[in-house]
Amino acid sequence: MLRTNLKHVQSTAEYNGLLSDGGKAAIVCGRMGPMCIPVYGAMEALETKYPDVKFFDMEFDAPVARETIRRLPEVQAFYGLPFTVYLKGGKIVHATGGIQSKAQVKEILDHKLA
Amino acid sequence: MDTRWDVIVIGAGAAGLTAGIYLGRARKKTLILDHGTVGGQMILTYAVANYPGVPESAGASIVQTMREQAEGVGCTVLGHADVVRFDLSGPEKVVEVDDEGTFTAPVVILATGGVPRRLGLPSEEAFQARGISYCATCDGDFFTDQDIVVIGGGNSALEEAVSLTKYASSVTVIHEFEEFQAQPWAVEEARKNPKVRFLTSQEVVEFAGEGTLSAVVTRDKRTGELLRTEASGAFLFIGYVPNTGWLEGVVALNERGEIVTDEDLRTNVLGVFAAGDARVKRYRQITTAVADGTVAALSAIHYLDELARAAA
Numbered sequence: 001m002l003r004t005n006l007k008h009v010q011s012t013a014e015y016n017g018l019l020s021d022g023g024k025a026a027i028v029c030g031r032m033g034p035m036c037i038p039v040y041g042a043m044e045a046l047e048t049k050y051p052d053v054k055f056f057d058m059e060f061d062a063p064v065a066r067e068t069i070r071r072l073p074e075v076q077a078f079y080g081l082p083f084t085v086y087l088k089g090g091k092i093v094h095a096t097g098g099i100q101s102k103a104q105v106k107e108i109l110d111h112k113l114a
Numbered sequence: 115m116d117t118r119w120d121v122i123v124i125g126a127g128a129a130g131l132t133a134g135i136y137l138g139r140a141r142k143k144t145l146i147l148d149h150g151t152v153g154g155q156m157i158l159t160y161a162v163a164n165y166p167g168v169p170e171s172a173g174a175s176i177v178q179t180m181r182e183q184a185e186g187v188g189c190t191v192l193g194h195a196d197v198v199r200f201d202l203s204g205p206e207k208v209v210e211v212d213d214e215g216t217f218t219a220p221v222v223i224l225a226t227g228g229v230p231r232r233l234g235l236p237s238e239e240a241f242q243a244r245g246i247s248y249c250a251t252c253d254g255d256f257f258t259d260q261d262i263v264v265i266g267g268g269n270s271a272l273e274e275a276v277s278l279t280k281y282a283s284s285v286t287v288i289h290e291f292e293e294f295q296a297q298p299w300a301v302e303e304a305r306k307n308p309k310v311r312f313l314t315s316q317e318v319v320e321f322a323g324e325g326t327l328s329a330v331v332t333r334d335k336r337t338g339e340l341l342r343t344e345a346s347g348a349f350l351f352i353g354y355v356p357n358t359g360w361l362e363g364v365v366a367l368n369e370r371g372e373i374v375t376d377e378d379l380r381t382n383v384l385g386v387f388a389a390g391d392a393r394v395k396r397y398r399q400i401t402t403a404v405a406d407g408t409v410a411a412l413s414a415i416h417y418l419d420e421l422a423r424a425a426a
Contacts, residue, residue: 034158034249034252080252098247
């Protein structure tokens with residue numbers, strides 16, 4: 001399990017539940033590595049400022065990631081951790097690969113999940 | 115959160131957290147801010163092997179300990195704090211942080227560190243995480259059995275080139291000069307690895323590909339000839355630049371953008387000190403940042419005590 005203060009998505013059923021409830025969510029799929037830790041931190045910092053968005057992490061090497069996020073067409077061109085996906089209305093509305101700053105995440109939340 | 119502090123430290127890397135530990139122990143009310151994740155470049159370091167007294171550890175682990183030490187002596191540490199407005203010129207310094215409010219203090223310590231140097235090519239931005247990476251340990255396994263390049267000629271570049279041969283079919287080191295800046299042992303390690311080859315005196319002019327990276331185009335600095343190297347990955351290790359762009363005209367900077375200080379780490383602005391990789395110095399290590407943080411904090415404590423004596 002990732003050592004973050006975010007809620008963890010640990011099963012495919014949980015992931016599918018997030019999609020089917022149609023709400024707004026951001027999931028950071030990564031490891032406890034140098035490019036991922038800053039993105040978890042940015043999400044933690046933004047959690048209280050976006051009460052309508054649910055923030056999660058997912059362990060990149062866990063079966064749940066192989067069965068869900070790592071299979072998405074949106075991430076097939078990514079060669080950098082973490083993979084971050086944004087959900088709204090039961091769909092993936094945006095995805096990023098690699099390190100992102102808090103400002104970059106805010107920009108996505110304000111425009112793609114508005 | 116309180117708005118008035120004795121000291122505001124801008125930057126929560128090794129220098130900033132160390133300054134906080136000393137300031138907190140001296141009972142100075144200290145706020146430590148960082149625009150990114152607490153830890154600075156340490157958090158981006160997979161393994162730290164040369165920090166005395168600490169066996170080889172993840173940078174993140176050392177950061178966690180330093181943060182706990184700073185918070186344990188009363189510092190408030192705030193990560194992902196974007197400074198949107200500041201005025202360091204008067205006796206009371208003002209720092210406004212997005213979403214958090216406006217803070218004041220008679221002393222500011224600038225410990226803003228460095229940021230990885232980029233080539234600055236438009237195509238570099240386009241292929242980030244689509245073939246271009248800055249972390250071999252994070253992204254190396256995406257390039258298993260593929261041809262990749264490493265750009266740079268220092269220790270990091272050559273050490274990471276060797277480590278990436280665990281995954282890649284071949285690693286081409288592209289360097290802009292004829293000679294490497296890396297230590298001889300690092301060059302020798304790379305030269306004896308059969309998967310590593312070298313292209314020297316090459317200036318990168320473009321990253322190419324459809325959606326993902328497929329080639330790196332360079333110009334030979336001796337002949338001007340363009341060369342296309344097929345590669346699905348490019349790892350950049352071309353050093354760091356001081357994170358001081360926002361300080362132009364605020365404190366004295368040298369021609370490389372480094373903050374100019376005296377021996378006690380005072381800047382040219384009264385009540386403003388600087389520590390760590392953002393200031394003028396030759397060697398940039400966690401140990402030297404920690405030393406800077408100590409000196410800046412002790413100088414700041416002396417300054418605050420003098421102010422208090424003068425006011426009494």
